[in-house]
Amino acid sequence: xxxxxxxxxxxxxxxxxxxxxxxxxxxxxxxxxxxxxxxxxxxxxxxxxxxxxxxxxxxxxxxxxxxxxxxxxxxxxxxxxxxxxxxxxxxxxxxxxxxxxxxxxxxxxxxx
Amino acid sequence: xxxxxxxxxxxxxxxxxxxxxxxxxxxxxxxxxxxxxxxxxxxxxxxxxxxxxxxxxxxxxxxxxxxxxxxxxxxxxxxxxxxxxxxxxxxxxxxxxxxxxxxxxxxxxxxxxxx
Numbered sequence: 389x390x391x392x393x394x395x396x397x398x399x400x401x402x403x404x405x406x407x408x409x410x411x412x413x414x415x416x417x418x419x420x421x422x423x424x425x426x427x428x429x430x431x432x433x434x435x436x437x438x439x440x441x442x443x444x445x446x447x448x449x450x451x452x453x454x455x456x457x458x459x460x461x462x463x464x465x466x467x468x469x470x471x472x473x474x475x476x477x478x479x480x481x482x483x484x485x486x487x488x489x490x491x492x493x494x495x496x497x498x499x500x
Numbered sequence: 501x502x503x504x505x506x507x508x509x510x511x512x513x514x515x516x517x518x519x520x521x522x523x524x525x526x527x528x529x530x531x532x533x534x535x536x537x538x539x540x541x542x543x544x545x546x547x548x549x550x551x552x553x554x555x556x557x558x559x560x561x562x563x564x565x566x567x568x569x570x571x572x573x574x575x576x577x578x579x580x581x582x583x584x585x586x587x588x589x590x591x592x593x594x595x596x597x598x599x600x601x602x603x604x605x606x607x608x609x610x611x612x613x614x615x
Binding site: 394422424429430431432433434437476478480484485486487488489490491492493 | 504531533541542543544545548592594595596603604605606607608609611
């Protein structure tokens with residue numbers, strides 16, 4: 389079993405749709421949860437991070453963590469074609485928040 | 501955020517040769533990380549590089565294949581040694597920035613093709 393599982397998609401939605409991206413993890417020691425966006429031929433860009441269970445909102449993006457279920461989500465409201473990218477969940481715990489375990493990434497396409 | 505510069509951005513190399521990738525950060529950081537992203541795959545941590553100590557390698561990665569230097573708090577190099585086509589990947593440098601919150605940032609990556 390992989391430590392972090394993420395549905396690779398691909399996911400295709402119309403502009404304006406609400407997008408839900410999800411990951412599950414197996415190790416309850418994980419305590420730091422991040423979402424990255426990666427455009428083609430670019431490095432990952434940190435979108436959001438959170439330490440605790442619950443919701444964290446930033447503009448059109450909401451990160452949700454449920455530690456009891458070991459489940460994390462990223463919601464994108466009013467999706468735009470510029471949101472088309474690969475979205476990666478990343479999880480860390482223990483001694484360093486820079487030692488990340490990544491999900492497989494979900495390829496998202498938002499079409500006009 | 502941290503500004504991370506990687507060189508080269510891409511390279512095509514002959515099998516059996518070695519390539520050294522440089523990572524420069526715009527401020528001092530304690531920990532730097534090297535990741536590999538194989539074609540169509542997610543990121544896998546290769547090693548953690550702390551200034552003044554030997555790099556710590558993850559399972560499946562060894563120093564002879566991926567020697568790392570960390571001469572100061574803003575710079576690191578990763579060498580991919582004795583390359584084979586299986587080493588064709590994107591190699592990414594990452595830093596951990598500690599402050600009010602701790603965040604991890606990535607460089608743009610080095611796209612390596614081994615022929």
